[in-house]
Amino acid sequence: xxxxxxxxxxxxxxxxxRILNKVSMDVLENEVLVILGESGxxxxxxxxHIIGLHSPTSGSVKIFNQEIIGMDEVEFxxxxxxxxxxxxNGALLNSLTIRENVAIPLRQxxxxxxxxxxxxxxxxxxxxxxxxxxxMFPSQLxxxxxxxxxxxxxxxxxxxxxxxxxPTAGLDPVTSSAIDDLIKKLNNQLNMTVMVITHExxxxxxxxxxxxxxxxxxxxxGGRFEESKKSRIPQISNFxxxxxx
Ligand SMILES: Nc1ncnc2c1ncn2[C@@H]1O[C@H](COP(=O)(O)OP(=O)(O)OP(=O)(O)O)[C@@H](O)[C@H]1O
Ligand SMILES: [Mg+2]
Numbered sequence: 001x002x003x004x005x006x007x008x009x010x011x012x013x014x015x016x017x018r019i020l021n022k023v024s025m026d027v028l029e030n031e032v033l034v035i036l037g038e039s040g041x042x043x044x045x046x047x048x049h050i051i052g053l054h055s056p057t058s059g060s061v062k063i064f065n066q067e068i069i070g071m072d073e074v075e076f077x078x079x080x081x082x083x084x085x086x087x088x089n090g091a092l093l094n095s096l097t098i099r100e101n102v103a104i105p106l107r108q109x110x111x112x113x114x115x116x117x118x119x120x121x122x123x124x125x126x127x128x129x130x131x132x133x134x135x136m137f138p139s140q141l142x143x144x145x146x147x148x149x150x151x152x153x154x155x156x157x158x159x160x161x162x163x164x165x166x167p168t169a170g171l172d173p174v175t176s177s178a179i180d181d182l183i184k185k186l187n188n189q190l191n192m193t194v195m196v197i198t199h200e201x202x203x204x205x206x207x208x209x210x211x212x213x214x215x216x217x218x219x220x221x222g223g224r225f226e227e228s229k230k231s232r233i234p235q236i237s238n239f240x241x242x243x244x245x
Contacts, residue, residue, distance in 0.1 A: 002029040004060075004161050004193045005010035005050055010059035012049065019045050020217045022054070027161070027195050031205045032187050034225070035197045037214035044088055044165055044216070050195075051085055051163065052076055063161070065185045081109050084159035086150050088166045088197075092138040098125065098149045101133045105156040124152040128182060141218035151182065155192070162186060164196045166202050178208040201243045211238075 005027035010118055012020045013098055027033045035043050048054045052068055059067050059137045063079055072080075092101050102121045108114060112120070125134055128148040136181050138146055147167055154162060164183065168176035180203050187207075196207060204211065208225040215235050229240055239245060 003027070004029050004064065005195070006062040006065075007046070007050065008058075008060040008062075009188060010046070010056050010061060010067070010230060011055065012045065012056040012059075014177070018217060020049070022059070023214070023217070023219055025212045025219060025222050027193060028210070029062055030187070030191060030193045030232070031209040032196060034204050034208040034211045034213055035195065035214060036199070036204065036239070037220075039199075041214045042217040043214055047085075047087060047163055047197060048135055049196070051080070051083060064132055070191070078108075081157055082160045084154035084157065084162045084192075086147070086154045086162070086164040088169070092146060092150055092153070094138050097135050097137055098130065098152075100158055101138070101149060102153045109157060120151075120156065124156055125149075127185075128152045142175075144171050144179065147171065147179055155186065155190075158190070158213065160193065162192045162194045164194065166197055166199070168198060168200055173202065176200065176203060177206065183207055204227070 003026045007023055007025050010020050010023040018238055029186060035046065043106040047069060051057055055069065064082065066079065068079065094109065099121055102124055103117050106117045106120055111215065125131055128151055130145060130148050130152065133141060133145060141149065146205060167183065168179050176199060183194055184207055187194050198204060204225065211228050212222040212226050213236055221231055222234055222235055228236060
């Protein structure tokens with residue numbers, strides 16, 4: 001199976017505190033990989049290293065077979081074009097309409113005509129079932145709608161690889177399940193490879209092919225979701241018993 005992301009011995013420290021310790025993990029082509037672990041264990045930090053927002057103390061990160069640590073900006077831009085990110089806080093710009101928010105990556109990374117940009121924005125908003133909200137501002141949308149709008153923006157450039165940091169956190173079960181269905185649809189129908197960070201057991205059941213459990217910056221388990229349920233590692237079996245961390 002082809003590796004889309006390959007992390008090896010990634011170690012990072014903030015203020016001399018070790019946050020990730022020799023993390024090695026892969027994201028395989030066409031899978032949904034879920035990153036699990038209690039609050040503060042380093043999940044978002046791992047994501048930020050994979051998309052080049054942080055540089056590690058040591059270790060290697062490859063995306064599409066290219067080492068990104070120390071890569072020059074022009075090369076890295078090319079990689080970023082093939083990657084979509086839904087950040088933990090959604091990060092829509094409040095002063096822009098949903099239409100303009102979704103258009104941001106298209107304006108930033110392409111030279112497409114205005115009419116094509118508008119068509120792509122409408123297509124993406126249709127995919128996340130937000131056609132009606134196109135001219136609304138983020139403050140006029142519910143939490144779930146904001147997540148869907150942020151997802152539309154994350155997939156604006158038809159990324160090969162999509163990263164989602166807590167896409168369902170703080171949403172009610174029905175809305176969460178709709179977001180999970182959307183992630184599955186992107187994976188199944190559009191062949192996107194997806195890495196999702198989540199706390200929620202129900203989501204993991206719905207979307208995960210494989211899981212990586214992080215604990216205090218280290219990988220406790222990486223493998224098939226079905227296998228993880230049989231694990232005797234206390235932190236993991238506790239998680240499945242309690243349904244949360
Ligand atoms: N830029 C930073 N500077 C200093 N410390 C940081 C920075 N970013 C994260 N940390 C620390 O790194 C640790 C891991 O944070 P991270 O955001 O990766 O956790 P997380 O697993 O995503 O948690 P949550 O589930 O709450 O989102 C925390 O102790 C946090 O305080
Ligand atoms: Mg986080």
